[in-house]
């Protein structure tokens with residue numbers, strides 16, 4: 001049974017899902033040295049923001065197949081190392097969107113009305129109504145940096161409160177911003193015009209210290225800034241200085257360059273600064289969402305299925321992936337089949353998406369085909385994460401074409417593979433119930449479901465040849481489950497595909513090749 005190590009507290013709903021397919025050990029708060037020691041025995045790690053999955057940990061995890069981050073940000077995982085090692089990294093891109101957006105709004109309103117300090121004052125037995133006079137957000141300008149999932153939800157809520165919205169996000173179209181009621185502006189304008197600024201961007205080399213002494217100097221003295229995104233986007237020392245000097249009116253932070261925060265000039269400031277301990281995702285609902293989302297993906301990967309939100313394989317919306325999943329299986333099966341027909345090294349793959357399949361996102365299908373193609377050589381070391389890199393490193397040229405015209409089947413996939421001495425092509429399709437059918441081999445029409453043990457021959461279409469192969473297999477005690485012949489012209493060339501119940505015994509292939517009229521014979525295991 002595979003083993004999963006849960007390194008941070010996650011909701012029981014996630015553990016229940018993992019327990020369906022794996023032994024689950026919950027060991028939270030392990031220091032790195034401990035984690036390095038125990039990780040070799042695990043197939044999967046499940047973390048939140050508390051655990052840093054370093055290169056050292058990934059390299060020690062010789063069995064690791066997947067790292068699941070129950071949340072959005074994967075900046076605590078060394079994703080490049082994971083990719084190189086073929087370890088899938090998955091997250092939950094939407095599970096805590098609402099929670100984080102609501103936390104940002106809560107912090108904005110708390111800043112405006114001094115709620116944390118007012119509460120403390122009453123609890124201390126005081127009644128200081130003058131001290132806590134606030135400001136309204138109505139008709140004020142909110143500057144949103146990052147108009148993705150969380151930023152968009154914040155926009156909707158702020159608009160409902162009557163705020164004016166401006167946003168900076170170089171990757172968002174003006175139409176999308178317009179739909180959200182936001183005017184896109186550059187960062188300088190956003191800093192200058194906003195009464196409130198809220199950050200909803202990832203931490204990247206471009207966004208590190210994006211808010212620094214220089215940019216803070218552009219803000220209005222009445223303006224406040226909120227960071228519910230990632231620590232390190234704001235220079236905390238510069239922020240503390242700006243608040244202390246009255247350069248800006250206040251700040252609310254949920255995330256910090258170093259967590260836990262510990263000693264910081266921010267903790268010494270008064271009611272102008274509100275600090276929460278990375279609580280953006282901490283709602284009951286979000287914790288169930290992310291735990292279930294990520295646990296399901298770990299379960300699927302351990303069962304050999306693709307993950308829907310892998311960050312190191314091409315991103316696909318879960319619905320799109322669901323729709324594509326059977327085609328991925330088809331591509332992988334055909335890749336595996338054609339590589340066995342070619343026999344050895346592969347030089348190029350020509351992949352054609354035909355009919356309705358031509359309208360789908362092709363990259364995952366190409367990756368699935370490469371995974372199948374390389375699986376004979378690399379076994380379980382090749383997966384959806386590293387298939388492209390492995391193919392590139394082996395110098396396999398990939399050519400992709402599309403043909404939307406409908407031929408014999410509504411949607412089909414053709415794989416043409418060239419090796420140094422042989423070249424083969426196979427086509428396959430999906431039936432209405434999602435079952436795979438191999439529909440051509442080297443241009444000869446057939447209609448065969450893939451089977452664990454198969455025999456493919458190329459022969460002259462002439463009387464007696466099928467009988468001879470049948471008797472030969474019988475004499476070796478091989479039970480034939482099905483047999484099909486495909487030909488283009490009568491008494492020309494033909495292919496024969498046999499599905500058999502057991503692997504072919506040693507020596508039989510040589511005997512088959514001796515049969516007059518047989519040009520080629522290959523065993524295939526799928």
Ligand SMILES: NC(=O)c1ccc[n+]([C@@H]2O[C@H](COP(=O)([O-])OP(=O)(O)OC[C@H]3O[C@@H](n4cnc5c(N)ncnc54)[C@H](O)[C@@H]3O)[C@@H](O)[C@H]2O)c1
Pocket residue numbers: 072073074093096097100145146147148149150151168169170171172200201202203206207228229230254255278279280281282
């Ligand atoms: N505090 C928490 O507990 C908590 C919870 C959830 C998410 N988060 C963090 O919130 C952030 C946003 O999450 P999301 O789900 O909205 O992500 P998202 O990917 O949906 O949106 C991010 C947006 O930022 C934009 N962006 C990227 N680089 C930018 C740049 N240099 N300048 C301006 N915009 C840029 C992108 O175009 C995108 O629209 C992430 O950093 C995530 O880790 C924090």
Ligand SMILES: O=C(O)CC[C@@H](O)C(=O)O
Pocket residue numbers: 048049050070071072073074096278280281282
């Ligand atoms: O694990 C958490 O609670 C924080 C998660 C949050 O920062 C995220 O990026 O999803």
